[in-house]
Amino acid sequence: EAGVAQSPRYKIIEKRQSVAFWCNPISGHATLYWYQQILGQGPKLLIQFQNNGVVDDSQLPKDRFSAERLKGVDSTLKIQPAKLEDSAVYLCASSSTSGGGQPQHFGDGTRLSIL
Amino acid sequence: AQSVAQPEDQVNVAEGNPLTVKCTYSVSGNPYLFWYVQYPNRGLQFLLKYITGDNLVKGSYGFEAEFNKSQTSFHLKKPSALVSDSALYFCAVRDRASSASKIIFGSGTRLSIRP
Numbered sequence: 001e002a003g004v005a006q007s008p009r010y011k012i013i014e015k016r017q018s019v020a021f022w023c024n025p026i027s028g029h030a031t032l033y034w035y036q037q038i039l040g041q042g043p044k045l046l047i048q049f050q051n052n053g054v055v056d057d058s059q060l061p062k063d064r065f066s067a068e069r070l071k072g073v074d075s076t077l078k079i080q081p082a083k084l085e086d087s088a089v090y091l092c093a094s095s096s097t098s099g100g101g102q103p104q105h106f107g108d109g110t111r112l113s114i115l
Numbered sequence: 116a117q118s119v120a121q122p123e124d125q126v127n128v129a130e131g132n133p134l135t136v137k138c139t140y141s142v143s144g145n146p147y148l149f150w151y152v153q154y155p156n157r158g159l160q161f162l163l164k165y166i167t168g169d170n171l172v173k174g175s176y177g178f179e180a181e182f183n184k185s186q187t188s189f190h191l192k193k194p195s196a197l198v199s200d201s202a203l204y205f206c207a208v209r210d211r212a213s214s215a216s217k218i219i220f221g222s223g224t225r226l227s228i229r230p
Contacts (some may be wrong), residue, residue, distance in 0.1 A: 004158070042220030043159065056217055065155050083217045093157055100209050101166040102220070106158030 002025060004107035006092050013062045020078035021110045025073070025094030031055075032069055033104060034077050035091040043091055050098050060069065079112075087114045117142040121209045121221035128196045128228050136191040136204050136224045144212025148189040150180055153203040153223075162204075165189060176200070196228045 004014070007023040013019050025032050030051050037041035046065065048056040051072035064083070069075040079086055089111050094105040119140045128134045141147055151159040163174025170182045170224055180191045189206060203223050210216040 042222050045217050059184065100211055102163060103149060103161040103164055105161065108158045
């Protein structure tokens with residue numbers, strides 16, 4: 001089974017620019033997550049989708065971050081405009097359901113550096 | 116509110132010795148508990164989970180974890196460490212009491228196995 005695919009792997013931009021990340025989950029996985037992992041910290045959930053609907057976006061900075069999951073498969077996460085504190089690794093994960101005991105499968109992430 | 120703590124930033128163990136990585140949690144109800152491992156420049160990989168039943172859970176790569184409800188702990192263990200076990204380990208918890216609860220990750224423990 002193919003894993004969670006993310007691109008790009010690395011991105012360097014200047015502050016106030018915009019950036020977008022793409023994620024393709026494991027085939028058939030209904031639940032998709034975007035996490036932000038700042039160096040030295042654990043992942044923090046930004047947004048969770050169930051199919052193409054948003055389940056939880058309580059920690060998404062909505063003034064600058066947006067995400068969509070068209071057709072309930074691929075997803076994109078956008079930052080506009082970027083700030084220095086957005087420097088982090090952005091991880092996408094998927095699971096077969098949103099059930100409590102289901103493990104999440106992670107992609108290798110996009111490392112974002114803001115200059 | 117749910118939380119998880121990994122009290123050790125780093126654990127150093129000699130190859131062949133047993134290892135323990137500590138995790139304590141706080142939830143209002145009963146927990147789902149998880150351990151993940153992260154290698155450099157990679158996403159998190161699922162190791163094992165506790166849902167219910169036997170307090171000793173066995174997972175991938177010879178790892179196991181013991182659920183202790185009275186001490187609210189879920190320590191990760193391995194009888195004999197390998198150099199290849201060197202990585203960053205994350206404990207995570209989800210509150211079973213709420214279907215809307217998200218997974219919360221600890222801050223991570225860096226495990227270093229010396230030859």
